[in-house]
Amino acid sequence: MKKALVLFLATTIFSCDTSNGTGAEKTGPDPRVALDVLNEYTAACKALKDPGKWVENQDQLTVDFKKEYQKIMKQAWEDDPEMGLGFDPIFDAQDYSEKGYEINFFDSKTGLVILQGVDSPGFKVSLRLKMVGNRCLVDGAGVIRM
16 A cells, blocks of 8 residues: 555656646747748848749748738839839848848747848848747738738
């Protein structure tokens, strides 16, 4: 009986801090998603004349983000066929950090992430994250859905 009681107590004590194993723990926005997306977008801007196809095919952007991006770009080219928007709506600037970005600020409640240039810390880009199901996606950046 004594052994059974000791075994019961030991099992109870050591299992108090373990997960129930359902895997259903709620997770929130992950700022690394914003960092990955912006660094990939930077690489796409360097490699492509028009990064619109990259935006269209990127699975870490919400559908609403993609629609708004396309709407802004289409309207800009209609308004000014030579210049278009005149700046990049995701960076909200004409230029971008050549060496990529790092996290400057993150608010887990609002999903707001501010990234700064690795080579130019004064160059900042704001992004907003949104949980869609169990996936963390970028729902806003620069002038798009912010």
